[in-house]
Structure formats: C-alpha cells, structure tokens
Amino acid sequence: MEMSELIGIWLGAFLTLGIISFLYGDNPWYKLCEAIFVGSSAGYWFITLFWDNIYSKFYVGVTQDGNYMLLVGGVLGFLMLMRLISKIGWISRWPLAFVVGAIAGFYLINYFSSNVMYQVNATIMPLFGSGYGDPIFSASFGNVINKIIIAGGTFTGLVYFFFSKEHKGAFGATAKVGIWVIMLTFGASFGYTVMSRMSLLIGRMDFIFGDWLGLIK
Amino acid sequence: MKKEWLVYLGILIVSLILFFVVTEPITFSPTVSFIIIGLILLAIVYIFVRTIQGNYVGRQTVFLFVGISVILPFFMTITQPIKLSPEVGSLYTALGELQPGSKVLISFDYDPPSAPELQPMAETFFYYCFKNDLKVLIMGLWPQGPQQADLAIQKALEQPDIAAKNIEYGVDYINLGFQAGNEFVIQRMGSSFKSMFPTDFYGTPYDSLPLVDGISNFSNIDFSMNLSAGYPGTIEWVQVAVDRYGVKLGAGNTAVQAPQVYPYLNSGQIKGLLGGLNGAAEFEKVVGVIGKGTKFMVSQSAAHVIVIAFIIIGNAAFFLGDKRKKSKAAEKKEA
Numbered sequence: 001m002e003m004s005e006l007i008g009i010w011l012g013a014f015l016t017l018g019i020i021s022f023l024y025g026d027n028p029w030y031k032l033c034e035a036i037f038v039g040s041s042a043g044y045w046f047i048t049l050f051w052d053n054i055y056s057k058f059y060v061g062v063t064q065d066g067n068y069m070l071l072v073g074g075v076l077g078f079l080m081l082m083r084l085i086s087k088i089g090w091i092s093r094w095p096l097a098f099v100v101g102a103i104a105g106f107y108l109i110n111y112f113s114s115n116v117m118y119q120v121n122a123t124i125m126p127l128f129g130s131g132y133g134d135p136i137f138s139a140s141f142g143n144v145i146n147k148i149i150i151a152g153g154t155f156t157g158l159v160y161f162f163f164s165k166e167h168k169g170a171f172g173a174t175a176k177v178g179i180w181v182i183m184l185t186f187g188a189s190f191g192y193t194v195m196s197r198m199s200l201l202i203g204r205m206d207f208i209f210g211d212w213l214g215l216i217k
Numbered sequence: 218m219k220k221e222w223l224v225y226l227g228i229l230i231v232s233l234i235l236f237f238v239v240t241e242p243i244t245f246s247p248t249v250s251f252i253i254i255g256l257i258l259l260a261i262v263y264i265f266v267r268t269i270q271g272n273y274v275g276r277q278t279v280f281l282f283v284g285i286s287v288i289l290p291f292f293m294t295i296t297q298p299i300k301l302s303p304e305v306g307s308l309y310t311a312l313g314e315l316q317p318g319s320k321v322l323i324s325f326d327y328d329p330p331s332a333p334e335l336q337p338m339a340e341t342f343f344y345y346c347f348k349n350d351l352k353v354l355i356m357g358l359w360p361q362g363p364q365q366a367d368l369a370i371q372k373a374l375e376q377p378d379i380a381a382k383n384i385e386y387g388v389d390y391i392n393l394g395f396q397a398g399n400e401f402v403i404q405r406m407g408s409s410f411k412s413m414f415p416t417d418f419y420g421t422p423y424d425s426l427p428l429v430d431g432i433s434n435f436s437n438i439d440f441s442m443n444l445s446a447g448y449p450g451t452i453e454w455v456q457v458a459v460d461r462y463g464v465k466l467g468a469g470n471t472a473v474q475a476p477q478v479y480p481y482l483n484s485g486q487i488k489g490l491l492g493g494l495n496g497a498a499e500f501e502k503v504v505g506v507i508g509k510g511t512k513f514m515v516s517q518s519a520a521h522v523i524v525i526a527f528i529i530i531g532n533a534a535f536f537l538g539d540k541r542k543k544s545k546a547a548e549k550k551e552a
Contacts, residue, residue, distance in 0.1 A: 057397070111456070114455055122480070122483050192476050195494065198517055199513070209288065210291070214242065
C-alpha cells in the first residue's frame, strides 16, 4: 500500500470514529470532525461549481466558442449579486423572477405528464385484464387484488385530504381507511429509511474493520 | 483527566493493537457464530425482562447492540438466502432483451456517502454489460459520480472472465464525466450528447471516441440505467428522458429514495428497480456474482432484527411506564 493511500485511510478512520463518537455524547473530537466536514464540503462545492459553471461553461463558452447568448445568463447571474448591496438589492428580483418563471414552466409540463397523467393511467387499470387492450380475465388473482388496493388506497387517501365536508358517517369511515393507507405508506418509507441508514453504517464499519484494520477477508 | 479523554485513549489503544497485533483476517466458524447469535438474543431477552420490571436501558445500549449486530456478521461464515423480487427480475429481463453491441447509457447520480448501497449495483451492472458485450457510456449529474464509476469499472475488470475479454476504453466503454445543469442536461442530451459532453472525463474530444460514432442523442441508446441517491436522479430521468424521449430506463436507488420511485415502476415508466442494499444483493444473485451487496445482507438483517427487538422493548417500556404512572397517581389520590 502506498504511503498516500495509508495516510488517507488513517485520516478516514480518524474522521469516521470522530463522527461516531457523537453516539456517546457531544465532544471536541466530534466537533473537530464536523467542522472539517462542513468546511471541506463548502470548499469542494465552491471549486466544483466555479470550474464547471463559471469557467467551463460561461468563460470558455463566450471567449472560445463565441456563444454570446451565455452573456444573458451571465448578466442575470451578476444581477443576482446585487442583493449584497442593500440600496439596489431590488434588482436581484429580476433574475429571480426569470428563474422562477422558467423553472415553473419546465416543471409544470414534467410533473403534469409524469406524475399526474401516467400515474392516473396506472391507477385506473382494467380490473380483470392484464392491461389496456388485453382480453378480459387475463389478470392473475394477485394482480386483481393489487389493482383494488392501488385504486382503493388512492381514492381513500384523496378522501382524507378533502376537508370541505365533515369527516362523518360513510365519508368519515372512508377517510379513516385513507389515513390507515397513508400511515402504512409512511411505515414503509420509514422501514426503507432504516434500511438505508443501516447500509451507511455497514459501509463505514466495512471501511474500519476491512480497509483500515484489515480484519475482514 | 476527563472521562471522555480516557475513552479516546482507549479507542486509540484498541485500534493500534488491532492494527499492529492482529495481522490476519478474523473468521468465526459457524458454531462460534451461532453461539454469538444465541448470546446476543439472550441479552435482548434479558433487557426485555428488565424493562418489564421497570429498569430501562439508555440509548447507548441500543447503539451498542446495533453496532454489534452490524460488525459481528463481517467475521461470520454464515450466509443468508436471497429471494428475487419482481422489480429486480423485470430489470434483469429488460437487460436480457439487449443484443450484444447494444449501447447502454448509465448515469452515476450519487457521491461516496451513498456508495455502500449503490456501488455494489454499479459493479454488478458493469460486470453484466461487459460479460454480455454491451457497450457502455458513463456520465454523471453529480460531480463525484464519474469517479465512482471508475472505481466500479476497476472492480468489474478484475473479474477473471471479464479480464479475459480485453475490455478497451473508448471501444467498449467511455466515461463522459460530470455535467452541471441537473435535468436540463438530460433535456439537452435529447437533441445532442456532444453539446453537453464535448470531451470525455479525461479530456478526449467526443468525436475522437470510436464508441460514440453514430451516437448523437437518446434515439441511438438501447437502454439507460440510473443509479441515484437523490436530486437530480431517477425522478428527473423519468420526467425528461423517459416521458419526453422514450428512453428505456432501469433504476438503482438508495433505500430512502426507493419508495418515491416505486410508482414509476407500477406505471411502466421504469423497467426495473434495485432498491437499496437488498436490491443490490438480489441483482448480484440473478447475475451470478457474489459482491458486497450479498456479503452485507447478513449485517443488514441482523441490524433489522435488533431494531425490531428494541422497538418492541421501547413500546413495552412506554405502555408499562404509562400504567405505572397511572397506578402511582391513583395511590397518591388514595393517600
């Protein structure tokens, strides 16, 4: 193993153990590691964004490729900095308005198509057919149950969020089913989150006991 | 000396002993492994009984047990059966439909913190592609993505059957690097890859790479794979590449992100999904590789058992504590 790699591994182990030490309680070692993480992350992102955006795209694009349209973006970006000067800070609202408008327009189409139309289509499927245009009774029993759960869960979940009518009687019962569906969804999400966090811990422990201490085959 | 400094000193001494004295990897035999598992379960039962008796454990005990459950399986020789789920199976089926020489685009939209979950997927995916003579184009919407790709490529190339194939950069795979711009990069790639990646990760001009000869946009790509840990990631790929340009997309996600991606699987917008470490292990199984996904699953399952056990213990403590409070309040009232 090269010396630079060895130093890197020892440094990684020092920082990992420092961060994990927070489980015991707040301490100077943890604070040092946290400060290093925050500082190095900020520095890394600053340099990455500077070289990838301002230099590679803007500077090279204008000076070498002759793409003068980029100057429009450059000027808007510069105007954004005006908020640092309180007297003319209002100018920064112009580029902000442009960004908000452009992003809203872009997202409106994307979300409406991908998250509304396709999802509605996938929710209301033929009950006994495998799909649209397939022969009737071609779906398996499990598939039929799945479709009922998806359509029923979506409907009851939407009923729960309908607040113009009091949640009483049959409407209230449907809303109650809706809240159960929502809770189950949150439970599944929580389970996946636990799995993800455990995976991160496993990764770090693999580094400590494998790469650093060499105790794992 | 403060107590915490003694703890630091202890950690340092234990680490140095392990580093310098124990020079060989440690492996427990199955018998020893089962004895350890039994002892841990007994300890859990003991904590449960103590909790019922009103002696609650501190959070440090929970951390300790989770730590033990994660670490000890590394040294055990026991394995866990892995069952193939439909979402991983459908990804494998979609990949199986590709002919040798098909162009596969893979986007690395994650950084090292998410590597434990996504790196095993990447390594297995590259292994599959090289084994089946698929041509691979790599890119990243996260700055560190292409570096993660390089690490995964190295691992895949170390496999004996792949090493025998003499996989060549520029011919069998290329790394186009990172491009800033999030989903707008995907949007531009719909008309021209070259406009977003004028050079590859190493500075070679796009047109000088033999692999991209004839590849101008998504219409020349047979399959896309996205490994994602957040934004920009699978959702943006679905919204732009799939729904606008008709790209066939498979996804590998961190477990945190997987529930947000499942609706796209149900609607057929993505062809398959690898969710978290479990998805990585299943993909390794179906491809026929034993990687870190498979190895880590025992730790993952053990940690889940411990978490479930402490959820039960915590609930027991909560309800019994509530009952005790009520009975104490009733006693006070009577007095």
